[in-house]
Amino acid sequence: MGITISVLTIVKGRREALLNMIRGLAMNADTDMELIVVHMNEEDYPLPPVSFSLSSFCLLSEEALPLAKARNFAMSKASAEHCIFLDVDCIPEENFISAYRKAFAQRDVLWSGSVRYLNTNLLPDLHTGALQILSKADPIRGGLTSMPYELFWSLNFGCSKSVFGKIGGFDEEYTGYGAEDTDFAFMARANHVQLEMLEATAYHQPHASYNPPLNHLEDIISNARVFHRKWHQWPMEGWLTQFRDMGYISWDHDHINILNYPEQAVIETYRK
Template sequence: MTTVITLCSAARLDHVRRQQQFLATQPVRRVVVWLDPDPPPPFPGASVVHVPPGPHGMRLAAGRNRGAVHADDLLVFLDADCLPGPSLLARYQSAAAAHPDAVLCGPVTYLPEGLRPVEPNALPSLTAPHAARPSPPDGENVVAGPDDYRLFWSLSFAVTAPTWTRLGGFDEAYEGYGGEDTDLAWTARTAGIPLVWVGGAHAYHQYHPTSSPPWQHLDDILRNGRLFAARWGFWPMQGWLDAFAEAGAIRPTPTGWERSG
């Protein structure tokens, strides 16, 4: 059976409830991982796992790993913000049959503010995939090149259970915001696990306010970036680091980036 794993906090509760309503119409197992310290609310029809914050904030990596324990054949990870398109699960299932040893990634459309679809069939007319990542034609799967692993986003992807075991899950040393998804991508790249772009596996990101660069996550990005660099030899999230540096908030040192003040 296909299992859809979603992380949730109070800040994204409305998003996840809408997502779960969409998923409830499909024959899948649903797992919601609650990341806040308080006890989780009910999510009818879904298994609920509680992973409270760690010393440095929400445990996104640990949360996904705990959710995956409940999975069977195919694991689909869908962020709290994302609604599944009508063909998302079918396209991931088809791609998994063709590429059982791969990490599978579908396109993501970012919905504008105020747009809240109420049923899955309203989504296809809104499709406008983010231009930063490939979006093959519906039903086509494209194996990514070695440089494309940097484009991996954890907000919508799928793996078979054996491939998840081979990956070893997310590195739970990452806490707070940033870095854990790029770390997983580099783990896959190093292990020779293909990355495959799945045409037609559309997810639709529900609007919420953001900042760029994400100032509220500066310390997380520095801490997790340093962890990533110690493991892989370079810093991730370079665009944000450049923006922080241009604003005078951080500076380079012989051991990497750190706060200026």
């Protein structure tokens, strides 16, 4: 039958998470798919044998975390017309691929799957029942029956190549972390691409992160400027408010500037 669905993931420094994600895909028992892995500014490494096609590529960039560029690059390597973008930290449930396959057959839109957050690093069993028990719904999107464009996320979504092209792909003017996926959703809305939800769950593996993400301060401010120039509104307002209240930025209706940078020791105090 050939490859009918391409799963695309981008990775940097998440080897164990990637291996768990591959184990989850293997539980889907779907050999008419491929996995495309794009390593951002890191060498690739051996991956386990699987029953589906698996290809790895390396993307070198001056950006430390070229998220927009890497997603576009992954799409350019996909063999199938229908593609699923799955975050490297996510383990798909057992009917993940079949759920997307049914959705793709119904309508040619932008599909958003659901994400549940695992609350343990111990994964003795990757079967859906165990992961469901060990996880909790997203506090903002959990329980929604429709997805507002403003809440679109890039952890678990899919579309055809034609829809991706209609949206325009990810805007590579966004460099590094922050706002590139919100911009993608706004471009979908501007180009009259419908956004719909489907029951295809991925379980997000816990990893070190920062709240607020002071470690991405420079990227977030740079991307906020790009977003504001393009859409005439500010993205990531919660983080920007925190940065302003902490004295790291000045921010008003039309302008945003970095006043000073946090020291690494300060950043570490916000690690969760």
